[in-house]
Amino acid sequence: MATGRTHRPANRSRGIPEATVARLPLYLRALTALSERSVPTVSSEELAAAAGVNSAKLRKDFSYLGSYGTRGVGYDVEYLVYQISRELGLTQDWPVVIVGIGNLGAALANYGGFASRGFRVAALIDADPAMTGKPVAGIPVQHSDELERVVRENGVSIGVISTPAGAAQQVCDRLVAAGVTSILNFAPTVLNVPEGVDVRKVDLSIELQILAFHEQRKAGGEAVGGGVLPQTTVGRDESTDQGPDGDMPAVMPA
Amino acid sequence: MATGRTHRPANRSRGIPEATVARLPLYLRALTALSERSVPTVSSEELAAAAGVNSAKLRKDFSYLGSYGTRGVGYDVEYLVYQISRELGLTQDWPVVIVGIGNLGAALANYGGFASRGFRVAALIDADPAMTGKPVAGIPVQHSDELERVVRENGVSIGVISTPAGAAQQVCDRLVAAGVTSILNFAPTVLNVPEGVDVRKVDLSIELQILAFHEQRKAGGEAVGGGVLPQTTVGRDESTDQGPDGDMPAVMPA
């Protein structure tokens, strides 16, 4: 709003670039912090600094959403929080199940960032009978046998896999069969999924290996590749990764 | 080796593309699996399938390392494992410290993928005195006061931060002051680091938000943006992210 012609879709018509989508949560976090400090408006410059990107990129990103700023003034914080939340689909409730409640699964269950963003841990699942009934983050762990029922009854469409690599594909198959269409995979394995299922992967050892690469350069060749690198974030990458499963051990017992 | 002119640097001269570096660990994992099955050689096609990329990309990636294949035959598995390991700097020992031993820190300490790739957990550090001395993954937790000493005595250059967001920057500053030049950050905060320090960030809630975005599209607009997305991996992204700290709660007590 603001201008005469009410906020129109602008470029919004179809498809926000993937790179932009990956940054929206960053902006949202920065905006939320501003909102909590009751800051009414921000300039692209300020917000960009807070989110760690440059202002041109931020403005371009926002232009894909529509014209939500006011020239000469900046952006309305609350309004933007709402718009980005809506765009990301965070205005609705997303029940998620976490499968594999070892240290990592427990960490995820306790992670405040989930609840604060429209994500609700609908269930914790583990294959170990000894875990059944044990409360983690206030939620009793359920046995794997319950997986399909839990997914169906809660209308879960997002599943988190934090099992060992060896169990991941099987868990994935069951989640998908039960109706899950988005998976966040922490197991160091590539998952085979049917068309229409979206998988994102977080691989701890890969991150460390990338750091080691750069670290080696620093020590060895006097910054051979060209000195300092910009701060890097785990983000989208479009390699359709696959990989032979069961290569390296995973975090916890299934 | 293979050809007359011994394996020369090829394009290797300077700088392997960041995107390629991010995929090397993937190839390495696939190759390690093949190696364990005693497979002597692989074609780019086979290896690409195992690593989940297309063969052209894989060949291009390898071309940056040098000419390690044999036309008409493929790549020698063992040889490639060695070359990639060397390129990534995994032939040397990388002592790492993990700061913040909550569920996530413990998960990381127990993560087999670290040890199996030249990474050695030199120390576990936590601010909670109650944790001091408690063994996690067989390593006694040390108090934060020991941080500087531990880093110096072990020549640690890579630090992992798994503290709550509020403590992350301070921990980061101390790590850097003590000599750490690469940081893997799990706290949902952007870290300010001096030039020359490399930071990679893993943010769980951002991954979920990106999934939610796509999930919303599936349900709402009949695959508005264009249907099925390729499997996505956390990887390099070059947004220099920053962000106001202390927005969302983190995984465990410092």
Add this chain to the structure above:
DNA sequence: GTATGTGAACGGGTTCACAGCA
């Protein structure tokens, strides 16, 4: 014949720089 290695075409994303609007 077969599979690698790579120049060239292509495409997406970032940056620039300025027009447009409050």
Add this chain to the structure above:
DNA sequence: TGCTGTGAACCCGTTCACATAC
């Protein structure tokens, strides 16, 4: 005047397709 919104230039990475070598 000040800051947003955006076309255009630029850069990096992916894909194509074929020459090259075994």
